[in-house]
Amino acid sequence: MQTTIKSRVRTKARPVFHWGTARRYNAFVDYSKARFGERVQKVSVDAGFTCPNRDGSKGYAGCTYCNNVSFVPPYCQPGMSIAGQVSAGVEYLSRRYNAQKFIAYFQAYSNTYAPLEHLQNLYEQALSHPQIIGLSIGTRPDCIDEEKIAYLEELARDYYITIEYGAESIYNQTLAKLNRQHTFQEWVDAVRLTAGRGIHISTHVILGLPGESTEQMLRTAEVISDYPIDYLKVHHLHVVKKTILAAQYLKEPFPLFEYRQYLHVVTAFVQRLNPDIKIQRLVGETHPRHLIGPHWGLRVPTILRHIEEELQKQDAWQGKLYHDSHWK
Numbered sequence: 064m065q066t067t068i069k070s071r072v073r074t075k076a077r078p079v080f081h082w083g084t085a086r087r088y089n090a091f092v093d094y095s096k097a098r099f100g101e102r103v104q105k106v107s108v109d110a111g112f113t114c115p116n117r118d119g120s121k122g123y124a125g126c127t128y129c130n131n132v133s134f135v136p137p138y139c140q141p142g143m144s145i146a147g148q149v150s151a152g153v154e155y156l157s158r159r160y161n162a163q164k165f166i167a168y169f170q171a172y173s174n175t176y177a178p179l180e181h182l183q184n185l186y187e188q189a190l191s192h193p194q195i196i197g198l199s200i201g202t203r204p205d206c207i208d209e210e211k212i213a214y215l216e217e218l219a220r221d222y223y224i225t226i227e228y229g230a231e232s233i234y235n236q237t238l239a240k241l242n243r244q245h246t247f248q249e250w251v252d253a254v255r256l257t258a259g260r261g262i263h264i265s266t267h268v269i270l271g272l273p274g275e276s277t278e279q280m281l282r283t284a285e286v287i288s289d290y291p292i293d294y295l296k297v298h299h300l301h302v303v304k305k306t307i308l309a310a311q312y313l314k315e316p317f318p319l320f321e322y323r324q325y326l327h328v329v330t331a332f333v334q335r336l337n338p339d340i341k342i343q344r345l346v347g348e349t350h351p352r353h354l355i356g357p358h359w360g361l362r363v364p365t366i367l368r369h370i371e372e373e374l375q376k377q378d379a380w381q382g383k384l385y386h387d388s389h390w391k
C-alpha cells in the first residue's frame with residue numbers, strides 16, 4: 064500500500080531544466096539553443112491575411128484587444144512577396160544578431176485562414192530560403208482542419224513546424240467578453256487534431272483579463288497543462304490604443320496589473336504549469352506610443368530577471384505545484 068502511494072506522488076525536488084542553465088523554468092530559448100546548437104532567430108512576415116473575426120464571417124469588430132499594427136516589426140513590409148520579406152528580414156536580423164538559422168514567423172492575423180493551395184504557396188516561398196529551417200504559424204483554433212494539418216504534418220517531416228493557437232482564456236465567459244468568437248472547446252479540438260503529428264503546438268494565454276480572479280488565472284495553468292502543448296506564451300493584459308478594449312477602459316477603467324502583483328501571479332502560475340512545457344514568453348511588450356496601460360517603465364530582460372529573482376526568493380520553480388491529470 065505504502066509503495067502504491069509513493070509511486071503516485073511526484074517528487075518535489077527542483078528539476079534541472081535539461082538545457083544546462085540555472086533557470087527555474089523551462090525556457091524555450093535554452094531548449095532551442097540545445098536543440099539547434101546555435102541561436103535560431105524568428106523572422107516575421109506579413110502574408111496579408113485577415114481573420115474570421117474581422118472579415119464578417121464571424122464578426123467585423125475583432126477581439127476587443129486586437130491591434131495588429133502594434134506588433135509588426137520595422138523590417139516587415141506587407142506589400143512585398145513572402146520570399147522578398149524573408150530575404151529582407153534574414154539580412155536585417157543576420158546583421159543585428161549574427162544568426163545563421165531562421166524560422167519564418169507568420170504572425171499577423173490568422174495565418175491558416177485561406178484555402179490550402181494559397182497557404183502552400185506562401186509557406187513554400189518562405190521555406191525556399193536556404194537559411195529558413197521551419198515555420199511558426201500563428202492562428203485561431205477555428206481556422207484549422209484535417210486537410211491543413213495533414214499538409215503541415217507532411218512539411219514537419221523535413222522542417223521544424225510550429226502552430227500557435229491563441230487560447231487567451233479557458234473561460235467562455237471571458238472569451239465572449241473579449242469578442243473572441245470561439246469557445247475554449249474549439250481550442251481543445253484544434254490541439255487534439257494537431258497532437259501526435261510531428262507539429263509543435265504552442266499556445267497563448269493572457270493574464271489579467273477583465274473579470275478573471277487570481278484563482279481563475281492559476282487554474283488556467285493547471286487546465287492547459289493537461290493538454291499536449293509543447294510551448295506557451297503568457298503575458299499580462301495590455302490596453303492598446305485604437306482598440307475596443309481601450310474605449311471600454313477609458314469609459315469605465317478596470318484594474319490592470321501593478322508590477323509587483325504581476326510578479327506574484329506569474330510566478331504562482333509557473334509553479335502550476337507542467338514542467339515539460341517550454342515557456343516562450345512570460346511578459347509582453349507594447350511600444351509606449353501604442354500603450355494606454357499598464358506602464359511599468361521596464362523592458363522585458365529586466366522583468367524576466369525579476370521573475371527569476373522572485374522564483375528564487377520563494378524557492379519555487381516551474382511545476383513545483385503541478386500534478387498531472389493521470390494522478391487526479
Ligand code: SF4
Binds near residue numbers: 114116117124130131
Ligand atoms: S483573432 Fe487575432 S487577428 Fe483576429 S481579431 Fe482576434 S486578435 Fe485580431
